[in-house]
Amino acid sequence: MLKIERFTCNMLQENCYVVNDESNECIIIDCGAFLEEERKDIVDYIHENKLTPKHLIATHGHIDHNFGNNIIYQEFGLRPEVHKNDKYLMEELPEQAQAITGVVIEYDMPTVGKYLDSTDKILFGNHVFTIIETPGHSRGSVFFYCKEENVAFSGDTLFRGSIGRTDFAGGSMFQIIQSLRIIGQLPDETKIYPGHGNPTTIGLELATNPYMDR
Numbered sequence: 001m002l003k004i005e006r007f008t009c010n011m012l013q014e015n016c017y018v019v020n021d022e023s024n025e026c027i028i029i030d031c032g033a034f035l036e037e038e039r040k041d042i043v044d045y046i047h048e049n050k051l052t053p054k055h056l057i058a059t060h061g062h063i064d065h066n067f068g069n070n071i072i073y074q075e076f077g078l079r080p081e082v083h084k085n086d087k088y089l090m091e092e093l094p095e096q097a098q099a100i101t102g103v104v105i106e107y108d109m110p111t112v113g114k115y116l117d118s119t120d121k122i123l124f125g126n127h128v129f130t131i132i133e134t135p136g137h138s139r140g141s142v143f144f145y146c147k148e149e150n151v152a153f154s155g156d157t158l159f160r161g162s163i164g165r166t167d168f169a170g171g172s173m174f175q176i177i178q179s180l181r182i183i184g185q186l187p188d189e190t191k192i193y194p195g196h197g198n199p200t201t202i203g204l205e206l207a208t209n210p211y212m213d214r
């Protein structure tokens, strides 16, 4: 059984998730924590629940999903893992911060610990997440998918009732539609946790999201 805790972070209302199971090992997905209290909330939650973080993973390389990488690195020694096709974004996080949010980052970002591809698996406790490549919002956007628990983290590719922008560097409307067609093959009951906004399911999106199709 997975326990999924959501922390809404930074000026773009980005969702960071801490996911643990009965072993109390956890993963941290998209740590966009920017403000001091956001950072403290996540770190305190991990400590108070006696969780052991095993991976810090990002659905893609946009700054709103990576603002807090340094605090996770400082506290737990984990470097971010992100798909190899988003290397171009991970190497310019401070520039993105300034361009997208107008913020100057005054701390060093930890370098990427591992560049992922579709053959990698994210292991923690008694669970495994696989990587579904979903380019379109960025070149290296992915879904992290746990088949056993029918759960996926969709980043900025799929939102409840909507999809991510494709007008940033490396974005492609053609690619995101192709990616969503692959995602549409997941079981209807698959619960989707997006990078912004509330959770949904594949079935609900197929029924209501104009961009989704099987």
Ligand SMILES: [Zn+2]
Pocket: 060, 062, 137, 156
């Ligand atoms: Zn994004």
Ligand SMILES: [Zn+2]
Pocket: 012, 014, 062, 064, 065, 156, 195, 196
């Ligand atoms: Zn985002």
